Amino acid sequence: MEKTEGQALKEKLFNTKKSGWESTNDNEKQEIFRFADEYMYYLNSSKTEKEIVSTSKEILLKNNFKDLKEVEKLQAGDKIFYVNKDRSIYVAIIGTEDIEKGLNIVASHGDSPRLDLKPNPLYEQDGVAYFKTHYYGGIRKYQWATIPLSLHGLFVKPNGEKVSVVIGEKDDEPTFLISDLPPHLSQIQNERKLSVGLKGEELNIMVGSIPYNEANLTEKIKLNILKILNEKYGIKEVDFTSSEIEFVPSFKARSLGFDESLIAAYGQDDKVCCYTALRGILNIENPKKTAICVLTDKEEIGFEGVTGMWSKVFDTFIVEIMDKLGVNRPNLLERVFSNSKVLSSDVDAGYDPGFPDAFDKKNASVLGGGVTIVKYTGARGKSGASESPAEFIAEVRKAFDDAGVQYQSSDMGRVDLGGGGTIAVCFSQRGMTVLDCGVPVLAMHSPYEITSKFDVYKAYKAYEAFYKI
Numbered sequence: 001m002e003k004t005e006g007q008a009l010k011e012k013l014f015n016t017k018k019s020g021w022e023s024t025n026d027n028e029k030q031e032i033f034r035f036a037d038e039y040m041y042y043l044n045s046s047k048t049e050k051e052i053v054s055t056s057k058e059i060l061l062k063n064n065f066k067d068l069k070e071v072e073k074l075q076a077g078d079k080i081f082y083v084n085k086d087r088s089i090y091v092a093i094i095g096t097e098d099i100e101k102g103l104n105i106v107a108s109h110g111d112s113p114r115l116d117l118k119p120n121p122l123y124e125q126d127g128v129a130y131f132k133t134h135y136y137g138g139i140r141k142y143q144w145a146t147i148p149l150s151l152h153g154l155f156v157k158p159n160g161e162k163v164s165v166v167i168g169e170k171d172d173e174p175t176f177l178i179s180d181l182p183p184h185l186s187q188i189q190n191e192r193k194l195s196v197g198l199k200g201e202e203l204n205i206m207v208g209s210i211p212y213n214e215a216n217l218t219e220k221i222k223l224n225i226l227k228i229l230n231e232k233y234g235i236k237e238v239d240f241t242s243s244e245i246e247f248v249p250s251f252k253a254r255s256l257g258f259d260e261s262l263i264a265a266y267g268q269d270d271k272v273c274c275y276t277a278l279r280g281i282l283n284i285e286n287p288k289k290t291a292i293c294v295l296t297d298k299e300e301i302g303f304e305g306v307t308g309m310w311s312k313v314f315d316t317f318i319v320e321i322m323d324k325l326g327v328n329r330p331n332l333l334e335r336v337f338s339n340s341k342v343l344s345s346d347v348d349a350g351y352d353p354g355f356p357d358a359f360d361k362k363n364a365s366v367l368g369g370g371v372t373i374v375k376y377t378g379a380r381g382k383s384g385a386s387e388s389p390a391e392f393i394a395e396v397r398k399a400f401d402d403a404g405v406q407y408q409s410s411d412m413g414r415v416d417l418g419g420g421g422t423i424a425v426c427f428s429q430r431g432m433t434v435l436d437c438g439v440p441v442l443a444m445h446s447p448y449e450i451t452s453k454f455d456v457y458k459a460y461k462a463y464e465a466f467y468k469i
């Protein structure tokens, strides 16, 4: 049947949201699913910021990228990376154009909310040994009890010896757990507000229960745990002073649903953008602008720290590139930055049909809607946002349109309900033009976050297109 005039006009003028799956043919669907499998494999071996760096470095080396520290001279087309203290990694492909004309940067973060140990974590109480934790990033504390937790840790001894420990990821290894009350005894706890359903000081992880076998000793279970740690890893209690012990959910990344269209996994904020930005740059050869992929650390606690995005180490990386290109001169860095363009590739809180009241449905990103453009973040009147100029968004739209990348545009949640910021501010402060652009996630910051395979794939294609602008 022929369309009526009104139907045709509507089709032409409306920005109607469509599920990307509807226009996906079998071939592309296969490609999307294959990409998702590779992404899930990456997630399973990259649960912490340090593992993101090591697995990403491995991928880069396999694809002929070189460590910048081992390169003396650079020229157009060269592929390099720079590891910042094992916790952040910056990747570059040198452009054919003068670097002064600016960089094309896609920047994501490899750290995710989790439970860190306090500096003096080990204690025993009434027959059980525990680790005390201090959570990292914004978590809903009640979600972290009664799920299997894995330990990903680093001890560094005063003599410089490093001991890396991972326990709980393999099926034959023990797990770790925070307990909770049974419903039979939770009448008083049930009266608490959800935000304190479990309190920070109740996030204590069970680590053992066998006492050291000797009469007339106190803290015998704690002693037995330290004995095990000492025998296996040469660790004493004081060594926790110089350690980083992270507990993360043991869950493996899985396809979700009968149709397997979704992905359930820990840490997709923002490892989904790490992987898609990284895979995107692997497809780039001889770009016009120097293409940069950033996998930074410490986003979830405010971008601070030497491995966070406020850190000047990123600037040092760019200066070293200019030195090795033989073009560096006073104030060149500022010029390069002021001509640079950035996609701050971070996840967005996608519309959750189970909780419609939290969203303005017309302005929320949806699962399967494609990569999402977020003009501004912030809260209460866009406060704290690095709002992106319309001119730049238009340029990004053109790149996405030309590459056939489906995109949507969104605003996080209902006005005045909450909000959040991204590392976009770290780039705009350096003089760069930035746009937030990433993947919608449901149950964000929970132990098991949800994305759509369609959006993950489109993010990969979007970032690939952006490097080529």
Ligand code: MN
Binding pocket: 109, 269, 270, 299, 346, 347
């Ligand atoms: Mn994030």
Ligand code: MN
Binding pocket: 269, 300, 445
């Ligand atoms: Mn986050």
